[in-house]
Amino acid sequence: MPQATASIATHCPYCALQCAMTLTPGPELSVGPREFPTNGAGMCQKGWSSATVLTAPDRLTRPLLRGNGGELVPVSWEIALDHVAATLRDLQDAHGKDAVAVFGGGGLTNEKAYQLGKFARVALGTRFVDYNGRFCMSSAAAGANRAFGLDRGLPFPVTDLAGADAILLLGSNPAETMPPFVRHLDAVRGRGGLIVVDPRRSATAALCGDGAGRHLAPRPGTDLALLLGLLHVLLAEGWTDRDYLTARVEGFEEVAASVSVWWPERVEQVCGVPTTDLRAAARCLAGAAPAAGGAGAFILTGRGVEQSSQGSATVTAAINCALALGLPGRVGSGYGALTGQGNGQGGREHGQKADQLPGYRSIEDPVAREHVARIWGVPADSLPGKGVPAVDLLSRLGRDDGPRALLVHGSNVVVSAPDADRVRERLRSLDLLVVCDVVPSETAILADVVLPVTQWAEEEGTMTNLEGRILRRRKAIDAPGEARSELWIWAELARRFGAGGTWETDPALVFDELARASSGGVADYSGASHARLDESENAGRGCYWPIPGAGGEGGGGDDAALGTSRTFLDAFPRAGGRARAVAVAYREPADNLRPGAPVYLTTGRVLHHYQSGAQTRRVPELLAAAPEPHVALHPALAEIHEIADGDLVAVTTARGTAYARARITADQRPDTLFMPFHWAGLGSANRLTSDRTDPVSGMPDFKVCAASIARVTAPVPALEALP
Numbered sequence: 027m028p029q030a031t032a033s034i035a036t037h038c039p040y041c042a043l044q045c046a047m048t049l050t051p052g053p054e055l056s057v058g059p060r061e062f063p064t065n066g067a068g069m070c071q072k073g074w075s076s077a078t079v080l081t082a083p084d085r086l087t088r089p090l091l092r093g094n095g096g097e098l099v100p101v102s103w104e105i106a107l108d109h110v111a112a113t114l115r116d117l118q119d120a121h122g123k124d125a126v127a128v129f130g131g132g133g134l135t136n137e138k139a140y141q142l143g144k145f146a147r148v149a150l151g152t153r154f155v156d157y158n159g160r161f162c163m164s165s166a167a168a169g170a171n172r173a174f175g176l177d178r179g180l181p182f183p184v185t186d187l188a189g190a191d192a193i194l195l196l197g198s199n200p201a202e203t204m205p206p207f208v209r210h211l212d213a214v215r216g217r218g219g220l221i222v223v224d225p226r227r228s229a230t231a232a233l234c235g236d237g238a239g240r241h242l243a244p245r246p247g248t249d250l251a252l253l254l255g256l257l258h259v260l261l262a263e264g265w266t267d268r269d270y271l272t273a274r275v276e277g278f279e280e281v282a283a284s285v286s287v288w289w290p291e292r293v294e295q296v297c298g299v300p301t302t303d304l305r306a307a308a309r310c311l312a313g314a315a316p317a318a319g320g321a322g323a324f325i326l327t328g329r330g331v332e333q334s335s336q337g338s339a340t341v342t343a344a345i346n347c348a349l350a351l352g353l354p355g356r357v358g359s360g361y362g363a364l365t366g367q368g369n370g371q372g373g374r375e376h377g378q379k380a381d382q383l384p385g386y387r388s389i390e391d392p393v394a395r396e397h398v399a400r401i402w403g404v405p406a407d408s409l410p411g412k413g414v415p416a417v418d419l420l421s422r423l424g425r426d427d428g429p430r431a432l433l434v435h436g437s438n439v440v441v442s443a444p445d446a447d448r449v450r451e452r453l454r455s456l457d458l459l460v461v462c463d464v465v466p467s468e469t470a471i472l473a474d475v476v477l478p479v480t481q482w483a484e485e486e487g488t489m490t491n492l493e494g495r496i497l498r499r500r501k502a503i504d505a506p507g508e509a510r511s512e513l514w515i516w517a518e519l520a521r522r523f524g525a526g527g528t529w530e531t532d533p534a535l536v537f538d539e540l541a542r543a544s545s546g547g548v549a550d551y552s553g554a555s556h557a558r559l560d561e562s563e564n565a566g567r568g569c570y571w572p573i574p575g576a577g578g579e580g581g582g583g584d585d586a587a588l589g590t591s592r593t594f595l596d597a598f599p600r601a602g603g604r605a606r607a608v609a610v611a612y613r614e615p616a617d618n619l620r621p622g623a624p625v626y627l628t629t630g631r632v633l634h635h636y637q638s639g640a641q642t643r644r645v646p647e648l649l650a651a652a653p654e655p656h657v658a659l660h661p662a663l664a665e666i667h668e669i670a671d672g673d674l675v676a677v678t679t680a681r682g683t684a685y686a687r688a689r690i691t692a693d694q695r696p697d698t699l700f701m702p703f704h705w706a707g708l709g710s711a712n713r714l715t716s717d718r719t720d721p722v723s724g725m726p727d728f729k730v731c732a733a734s735i736a737r738v739t740a741p742v743p744a745l746e747a748l749p
Contacts, residue, residue, distance in 0.1 A: 034502040035060060035563070038073040039133070039482035040636050042179070042365035042492040043204040045069050047076075049483055049502040055080060063185050063568070064491065065206035072636055075645045079481065080503070082465055082644045086478035087507025098476060103508065107515070110475055111522035113458045114150070117430045123151040123410065127419060127429035130157035130378040131436025132367030135487030135499060136551075137536040138512050139369065140384055140543070141529075142435055143377020145516040148402055149525035153410035154429050157378040158437040160416035161444075163370050164723040165332035166363035169341030172608060172722075174354065174593075175600035176548050177386070178494040179371050180326075180362035181354070181593040182582075183568065184210055189358050191314030192219035192323040194307065196249060196344060197330020197729075198364050201229035202633040207364075208233070215239060219314060219323075221307050223249060224330060225628060226658070226700055227693035240307060244297035246626040246698055247615035247730035249331040253343035254612060255293030256308055258285045260350050265312035267352025274598070275349050277607040284609035296612075298695075315351040315359065322358035323351060329366060330630070333728035335718045339610035346607050354605060355594030365492040367637070372490030375549040375571075376540055380413030384540060385547020394547070401543045403527035415724025417444065417717050424455025431458035435512055440468040441638035442703070444726040445681050446712040462512055467640040468706040478509040485511055486533040488559065494570045496551065496589075498559045548599065550574050553589065562588050615730045616718045617680065619697075623732035625663065626698045627679060629711045639704035655686040655709030658700040659735065664690045667735055674738040677701065679714040679731050685742055699733060708743060 034051075037044040046062030047069060049055055055077040059069045089106035090098040117125040128146040130139060139157075146155035163179070170177040187193060187210040200207040211233065214220050220239030222231040231241040244252050260266055261282055271278050290301035314320035325348045331340045341363070348354055348361035365371050376384040387394035389412055399406035413419065420443055422428030432453070443449045453459055453472050461473040470476050484505040489497050513536060517529035530536045534556040545552035553573040562569045570582070573589030582592030597603030619626065634652040635642040642648045657677055659669070669675055671690045676683050677699060685708045686701060694700060703711040716727040 034500050036483070036500040036502065037489060037497050038069065038368075039076055040072050040368055041204045042368060042370050043207055044368060044489055044491040044497055045073050045206055047073060049077075051502055055483065055503060063183065064493070066209055068206035068209065070205040071634060071648060071651075072642060075647055077483065078645045079464070079641045080483055084466055084644070085506060086464060086466060086470075086476060087509055088478060089508070090476040092474045098473075103510070106475055106477060107518050107522065110458070110460055111519055114431055115523070117457060121430055124154050125430045126150050126152050127154035127423070127432045128152065129416070129419070129432060129434045129437055129439065130155070130373070132157065132159040132162055132370040132373040134369060134373055134436045134512070135485070135489060135533070136369065136372040136376060136496075136540060137487045137533045138435070139373045139378050140376040140540040141513055141516055141536055143382070143384070144402060145520060147377075147409050148404055148527055149516070149520040149523045151408070151410060153380075153413040154419055155378065155413055156380045156416040156419050157373065158416065158439070158442055159367065159370055159374045159378065160724055161333070161442060161726060161728070162329065162366045163332075163363065163374055164415070165334070165337030165341050165720055165725045166327060167374060168338040168720075168723040169345055170363065172342065173345045173349070173606050174598050176593060176598075177374075178571070178593060179365040180493040182360050182362065182493070183591050184493050186358060186360075187211065187324060188213040190214050190219065190322040190324050191217055191320045192221065192310045194221045194223070194311060194323075194325045195230065196223045196325070196327045197332065198326065198328025199224065199228040199230045199330070199630065200364065201233060203366070203631050205633070219310055221310060223252065225695050225698050229633075240303060240310070242299050242303055242307060243695060244299050245695070246628050247334065248297040250336055250340040250343055250610065251288065251293055251296045251612045252299060252304070253340065253347060254285045254288040255290055255297075255304055257281070257343070257347050257350055258288045259290060259305055259308040260312060260347065261285065263308070263312070265308065265318070266350040267315065267317035270317065270352030271349065274355065274604055275607055276602070276604045277609075278349065281346050281607045281609045284611070311351060315353065316356055317352050322356070323353055324359060325353065325361050326364055328364045330729060332363070333725055334730065335616050335720050335725070335727040336613060337720045337725045338722040342608050342610050349605055349607050355598065357592060357595065369489045371492060371494060372488070372496070375490070376544065380415055380419070385544030385551070386549040387547045397546070398543050401539065415719065417719050417724060417726050420449050420452055421717070423452035430456060432456055432460070434459070434461045434469055436462070438467040438469045438638035438640050440472065441640070441706045441710055441712060444712055444715040444728060445717040446710055447682055448717070462515065464509070465640055465644060467638065477515060478507065479515070480505045480509050480511045484509070486556070488537060488556070490571070496554055496559055496569045496571060496573075498556065498563055545575060548572070558588070616727055617716050617731040619732050623679065623734050625733055625735065627677060627701060627714060627731050627733035628698060628729050629701050629703045629715060632702045632704065635702065635704035637704070638706070642704070655684070655702065655705040655711070656689045657686040657735070658689045658691050658694050660694040660696040661690050661692060662696045663735070664688065667737060669735070669737045674742070676736050676738050677714060677733055679716075679733045681716065682713045684711060684713045685709055685738065699735060
């Protein structure tokens with residue numbers, strides 16, 4: 027593998043913390059941590075071992091085309107791309123532009139996310155484009171946009187957390203999902219102010235022990251009721267910031283009236299959280315708020331409360347509590363959502379979403395369409411309209427009124443989508459499935475065409491981390507074999523389609539176009555460039571969006587930053603400059619307990635794996651630490667079903683059955699199972715999850731469904747076997 031001449035400063039390819047690291051080429055690429063505000067000088071095991079995937083034994087290095095015998099066989103790029111273009115053209119000639127769909131990923135660089143949206147709408151002319159970020163941040167985005175007029179996961183630097191007297195962390199387990207983040211909780215733990223809401227005693231919930239805080243363990247699916255009760259207590263005790271509400275918030279009177287029925291005793295009946303714990307949490311937050319003279323408080327949400335058919339309402343309830351306390355738009359306080367995927371923030375800003383154009387613009391806004399079309403060099407009326415969210419898109423595949431072809435980029439939907447067996451069926455019904463990937467993922471294995479692409483250390487680009495900080499990804503080594511960047515692939519396909527406009531393949535030039543397209547939008551990157559980002563990071567300065575063309579320095583109360591490190595300090599980007607509080611109503615989980623399904627199933631991540639596991643299951647040390655799927659259950663539940671630790675068990679829901687090893691632990695609620703979602707085959711947790719979606723965000727109901735569990739006595743195929 028060709029070697030570079032010096033060590034390269036870049037960032038980790040995994041989660042949205044985007045830990046800073048240094049790559050040193052040699053006989054083997056060496057990875058080491060680098061001092062940075064988000065991670066200090068720390069990395070988790072996934073970061074330390076990240077170079078292993080670059081040389082995975084089954085790394086894709088040549089285009090593959092499914093032959094007449096049904097096997098994927100190597101072909102040239104010319105043959106592969108000619109086949110893709112001709113087949114797509116024939117399908118569109120027969121069935122219309124929307125016969126082709128595109129599915130992106132939250133791990134793509136900003137440049138790729140931008141170019142993918144452009145490719146779908148200009149070269150293909152399809153409205154059917156969405157991405158796996160719909161499964162990650164869509165509820166948080168919907169809630170933040172509705173309340174603030176802007177969706178940036180953390181609208182403040184993550185280092186601000188250290189100054190708070192209280193942090194309410196809802197449905198997030200960063201101690202396992204992004205371990206270096208935990209350093210930002212050390213100070214609040216020392217003050218006894220960490221409050222974690224999670225049905226199980228996760229590694230993060232355990233940080234509340236020994237007087238460091240409080241763990242609230244509600245019944246799955248009842249987080250919204252808990253937050254309504256929390257706001258009820260704040261109002262009843264007179265702990266709200268009335269001056270802030272009068273000056274900076276609209277709609278709060280209706281919200282206050284709506285929570286009047288959520289007295290603590292009712293919350294305890296619904297959630298199982300004792301009234302004393304609810305009141306203590308409210309008292310802790312109120313005492314930490316600026317209105318009470320506290321040092322500051324934060325309310326943070328994660329996928330545990332967002333991945334629900336009432337996820338956007340739950341986020342809104344969390345924001346209502348933050349507004350009641352006067353937190354958003356104040357230095358040292360606020361509301362935020364912990365973004366999951368590596369570019370889960372930037373990936374949702376520049377056009378991968380079904381309803382979106384670059385700069386977080388609406389595709390239905392005539393002014394936005396004119397602006398972006400001018401940058402793209404095409405007529406505005408040639409751009410398609412709004413598409414549909416991911417679950418709806420996947421359910422339409424291969425049907426008479428749906429797409430007949432799908433192009434997948436940076437996503438493994440066979441493992442990561444809800445009701446995964448149905449997704450597999452829809453993929454098999456397509457006339458053409460094209461997958462761009464670095465390894466033969468479970469989705470790639472089903473494809474008619476597999477295109478090998480570059481990985482993080484083999485390419486230039488930018489990522490936007492969980493705080494809205496724009497970061498540079500830098501190339502350290504050449505890609506193996508014939509692997510190519512998606513930017514090149516889309517340019518080649520666009521040429522075959524005779525698409526208008528320009529199709530740059532240099533990431534720096536693509537970013538410059540992205541910056542122009544985003545200018546004036548909510549997510550304005552127009553003051554940034556690769557060169558400016560390099561200069562900023564080398565000087566130890568942050569660069570946060572929005573960063574308008576003038577590139578004003580010191581926005582958001584940070585004299586060292588470029589762009590806006592803290593949003594909302596002066597006003598919210600809504601008409602009138604005020605935040606909007608919205609009344610929301612709780613309902614029972616859609617897939618609730620019933621005869622034959624007497625326990626809840628919830629899903630999540632474990633320390634050693636990431637997302638669908640396509641990468642981490644190829645790292646020997648990570649796989650050795652977590653080699654197979656498991657299901658965690660309480661000892662009392664295990665006793666009822668005569669299950670011993672390590673037994674093979676079957677977990678069944680209305681969608682199907684999955685198999686895993688039992689892991690018995692008192693950290694679980696007695697009525698709840700927990701199953702990680704990193705595995706494919708018979709052990710895939712998403713074979714069980716519901717595809718019912720949030721009516722606002724399109725987020726599926728990943729985090730709660732009714733299930734049964736039983737010990738398996740008859741032989742079953744290997745857990746990795748595909749159904």
